[in-house]
Amino acid sequence: MDDLYDEFGNFIGEDADASEEESQHGVDAGAYLDDDYPEEAPETTGQELMEVDDDGPSNAVILHEDKQYYPTAQQVYGADVETLVQEEDAQPLSQPIIAPVEVKKFSVEEVDLPPVYFDRRFMADLMNFPDQIRNIALAGHLHHGKTALMDMLVLETHNIADRLEKRTGKKRDEQLRYTDTHVMERDRGLSVKAAPMSLVLQSTKGKSHLFNIIDTPGHVNFVDEVAASLRLVDGLALVVDVVEGVQVNTEQIIKHAVLENIPMTLIINKMDRLILELRLPPSDAYFKLRHVVEEVNTIIENTIPGSGESKRLSPEKGNVLFACSEMGWCFTLESFAKMYADSFPSVITDELAKRLWGDIFFNPKKRTFSRKALSSEQGAKRSFIHFVLEPIYKVFSHTISQSPEELKPILASLGIRLKPSQYRMDAKILLKLVCEQFFGPSTGFVDMIVKHIPSPIEAAEAKLERYYTGPLDTKVAESMKKCDQDGPLVIHVTKLFNTVDAKSFYSFGRVMSGIARPGAQVRVLGEGYSVDDEEDMVMATIGSVYIAETRYNVETDGIPAGSLALLSGIDNSIVKSATVIPPKLEDDEDAYIFKPVSHFTESVLKVAVEPINPSELPKMLDGLRKINKSYPLVTTKVEESGEHIVLGTGELYMDCVLHDLRRLYADMEIKVSDPVTRFCETVDEMSATKCYAETPNKRNKITMIAEPLDDGIAEDIESSRINMRDGARKVGKFFQDKYGWDLLAARSIWAFGPDEMGPNILQDDTLAEVDKTLLRSVRETIRQGFSWATREGPLCEERKSPSISFTLFYFAAFLSKTSLPYASGAFHNSKEELAVSSSCARARIGPPTPFR
Incomplete structure (x- = not known):
């Protein structure tokens, strides 16, 4: 009883009746709230009170600081949504707080690897196996069928026919x-960039070869892509339209390939x-074909007189292919002769192929070949007309002119089987289906390349x-000579392809030695190294x-020597071309x-370009750097006036460059000045004064004069x-004789x-009393000065033949600033001057090269 009262006599105990009434009132209230009618409340155990009901409200005690009055952004939008909280006016109203994902769709890509x-x-x-590899480039004039030829090879190797049928x-x-x-290539209908593809193709004998083919642009403005591609390959497949020639x-x-000694x-x-x-x-068609072959051979002979038989192209040698890429067929004389050998086992393929071109006539009555032209009464025709052109003409004429009922037995005699629905197709589609079965796959193309283009190890x-x-x-x-996979890694890079987001570049080059593996540490050596x-x-x-396939790339764990590779991660320092080697070489x-x-x-x-909004200048400069990487011959520089200059090869070239700058790389609007052409400078008479360069110690001097060539x-x-x-x-004899x-x-x-190959000559014209040994010790430095002076014209800084004394002044200024051996104290005696006022070196300056 004492526990019910405190020390002051106040009641602190619990009234038993009141507690029972309150307890009963709470139970009844809960019963009425839960149901419409009161019922007896179920008994609760301690274990049930410990359980938390996730679905309904909980009676658990929650502290004030733990209460959640509003749901979080993560609960509302999901765990994958990033939430940003920023202060007011932190960004302009024109700029969204969360910028949308920028998707640049400027190229066509495969969603996944297409079936092959x-x-x-x-x-x-x-x-x-480098001996089974062929690296070639398809080159030729605009719209002569290079890309169509690639399409023919792609359709032979890729199972994408069902995708083409879905087109409407x-x-x-x-x-x-x-x-x-x-996107510009598809809108304009011409190729702008070189496009590499690696395909496995079979020869006539069924042997597989790996073909690394680069499809190059045909427009004259984009010949820089051709030059960059020819550096990587071992041979050239020249495509010529038979009508345009x-x-x-x-x-x-042709001239470039002959001078570079490319097969x-x-x-x-x-x-x-x-x-x-x-x-x-058929007779006129033969002479047209012969004229095209002779046109090419004439240019080869005029480029290097006396090249003769070694570089001559001729169908009987097997290095000329006849093709119709749009219809999907091609053949050489050997592959066409094999078609006869398959039907007539007694025919020897090689012997028949030798007799299918030139002034060789076939007498159908005697069934003999002769080099003498026979009279028309005897029915003798050139063998190429009789055995090749006339069968092709007959296939075309029958397919186009005959009805399906008449055509079916004719095609059956040739071993061609078509579906009944295909006979009712358009004449052009029907002709393509017939030709594809008549000529078969492009084994003749494979045979020609394998026979006449060297493998990587041979070249x-x-x-x-x-x-x-x-x-x-x-x-x-x-x-590198052996294409050794176990040797040090050496890669020659000549081309850069932008990634899908256009923020970086893939480096495209040829593995000369070793194996290019992902994750390898390398040194990237630029052109100035x-x-x-x-x-x-x-x-x-x-x-x-990656293995480059144009519309898609096949990632691999390594590409050995002899093949072409597409690399990521090394493009930051590459501008035009580069050499990739290991961090340390053996020995x-x-x-x-x-x-x-x-x-x-040349460009x-x-x-001149400038941004419309001056604050976007850094963005434009970054775009110019990427443009410089993407186009091999484009040149960007800043002139003394502060103008940002872009130089290209022509109007279409500059249009593509500026499109990529505006939309792909910089994504901004720019102002472009009216185009102008570069100037040419030259020397038209001997220098009126002698220009000289002195070393800082004033003890050595070189004097220069210039005269026209x-x-x-x-x-x-x-x-x-x-x-x-x-x-x-040899050089001395050439100038002496000619x-x-x-x-x-x-x-x-x-x-x-x-x-x-510059049209200027540096000649040592010093007198005999000059110490030639000392002069030769600085020979390389003087060469560098000469190259610099002739590269940068003194009047308007254009790369052409420079002008008289201004050139020599710049040249002398270069020499005086260059760290020459005798300028650093190697020669401390004033008597050991390399040149005196009575002796000088001579720069012979050539005429300005005309614009091409």
């Missing part, structure tokens, strides 16, 4: 153009035009001798390695690069009729400039 008729693992295994409307009649992925761009490509084959395309458009009789030595700047007796060079100057070098890590060998790509044209069209010398240098690599004796130079003066030629 070969195993991709087999394609990867073929890369381990105008798209159903459009050409596939599988390698044209850029050799055009201006075709002639340029060449000829594809005479669009044979159907002779029948369906020109409607020539490696010649490629190194022409393009590698290092010595050829080192371990690295030997590894040398053993003495290692500034143009960065360390990088190869991200991923601490010096690293050397491959020469920059030599183009057969002569110039525009004789007519014809510049053309001989640019066409590679004479080259400094031929040696001083231009009457003094032999001593001719042998004193130091360099051509600005490049090896």
